[in-house]
Amino acid sequence: MPVLLPVLALAVFAQGTSEFMLSGLVPSIADDLSVSTGSAASLTSAYAIGMVLGAPPMAALSARWPRRLALxxxxxxxxxxxxxxxxxxxxPLLFATRVVAAVANAGFLAVAMSVATALAAPERQTRATAVLLSGVTLSIVAGVPGGALxxxxxxxRAVFWAVALLCLPALALVVRAAPAGTGGGREVPVAGELRALASRQVRxxxxxxxxxNGATFAVFAYLAVIATGPAGLPGGAVPALLAAFGAGAFAGVVTTGRTGDGRLGPGLRLTLCALPAGWAAVALAGHRPVPLFLLATVLGGLSFGAGSALVGRVMRTASPEAPALSGAFATVALNAGAVAGPLLAGAVAGATGDARDAAWxxxxxxxxxxxxxxRPAAARRTGARADV
Incomplete structure (x- = not known):
């Protein structure tokens, strides 16, 4: 494995911590800056929207630069x-910093995914993507609970300083280890890459x-509410529940990195079929602490394993024809789900008054x-029987 991959994963860990850390900081930010809780909570939405909107233009712009310079x-x-x-x-200035941080994060992740897949052999590209995304899962396991503490x-403010300091070793190592010339000075054929990204397989x-990812974050956004509400757990149990989810997520990403190949194989199909039943189980049994912890761990693994495999599939199918924008659009897809899932869950849970309904x-x-x-697999089997 190229030494640069763990370095990039360290930076992604810091960025993932920054993206999710505000869930535990909203009350103190609201008190310190004399704003409403709702206003402070909008900082999370600002980051997610910045990630969605920032990835494609930043990837297109930075593709003209050397990879080391862009990162x-x-x-x-x-x-x-x-x-x-x-x-x-x-x-207002804090809000602006969140938007700018998200745009920088989106650009970094888009370039990092392109670099990771370029450094790996075709059969190892899914593993390279999984190593990179393991930084996100580790941020849920350790970064978010650690930030809350x-x-x-x-x-x-100490948490913001900690994220900045955590990035400094990664920044120094990127300057030393990132490829200096790849991508530098070339124009990005945006129209051609967009056509490649519009192909059926990539789409x-x-x-x-x-x-x-929308399914994952619809419940993740409500785990604390489910734990302290229907499950009757004390607030001190929330970091442990988030850590259990993150530990499962990390295991899922690591497993995908070792076994995934960017194809829709039987393992990925089985995982995708298991997820609806798992989330339904949260809706039905989430009021019981032990099942809630077990389901959080298992579904963290299944969800992030499937998500990592699907990102690997995007990179496998899109990278040959869209090397500059494939990572950006994978970033957009993940964050679009992360925005839409909690919004839909909030609408449903708000209408019913039961946080467990987010799991539906x-x-x-x-x-x-x-x-x-x-559906395509069933159609192919039907066609095969008709030909007999």
């Missing part, structure tokens, strides 16, 4: 805006990734993904 600039900007966020007493002990892989949204999204995968 260095995006990571340096990410560090700088976290320092500004830690120092500011202005909510640090915020409770030293305040939310289906992007939609599947969005649906699976996850079950519906996962069932849609499973049906999309199974």
């Amino acid at each position: 260095t600039v995006f990571l340096a900007v990410f560090v700088a805006v976290h320092a500004v966020g830690a120092l500011t007493h202005s909510f 640090l915020g409770a002990w030293a305040g939310w 289906e892989a992007l939609l599947l990734a969005a649906a699976v 949204v996850s079950a519906a999204l996962a069932a849609t993904a499973a049906a999309a995968v199974l």
Whole structure:
């Protein structure tokens, strides 16, 4: 495995921590900056929207640069805006830093995925993608709970400083180890790459990734509410529940990295079929602490394993014809799901008054993904029988 991959995963770990850490910091930010809780919570939406909107233009722009320069600039900007966020007493400025951080994160991740797949042999591209995305899962296992503890002990500003400091070793190693010339100075044939991304195979892989990630984050956004509400757990149990989900997610990504090949094989199909049943089980049994912890661990593994495999499929099918934009659109698909899933879950849970009903949204999204995968296979079997 190229030494650069763990370095990029470290940076992705810091960025993933930044993306998800605000869930535990909203009350202290609201109090410190004298804004409403809803306003403070909007910082999470600002980051997600910045990720969705920032990835394609940043990937297209930076494709003209050397890979080392692109990764260095995006990571340096990410560090700088976290320092500004830690120092500011202005909510509008803090909001702006979140948007800029998300755009830098989107650009870094898009370039990093392209670099990771370029460094790996074709049969190892899914593993390279999984190593990179393991940084996101580790941020859920360790970064988010650690950020919540640090915020409770030293305040939310300390968490922003910690994210910035965590990026510095990765920044130094990127400057030393990233490829210097790949991609530098070339124009991106945007129209041609967009045509490649619109092909049926790539389009289906992007939609599947969005649906699976939407299902994942529809419940993830409500895990704390389910735990402290229907399950009757104390607030102190929430970090442990999030860590259980993250541990499963990490195991799923690692397993996919070892076994996935970017194809819709039997393992991936079986996982996609299991997810709707798993999310339905959360809706039905989420009021019991032991099943909730077990389901969170198992579904974290299945969801992130499937998501990682689908990103690997996007990169496998799109990279040959769209090397600059394939990583960007994989980023867009994941974050579009991360935005849409919680919004749909919020609408349903708000209408019913039961946070567990967010899991029915996850079950519906996962069932849609499973049906999309199974329908062509069923059609092929039907056609084969008709030919006999």
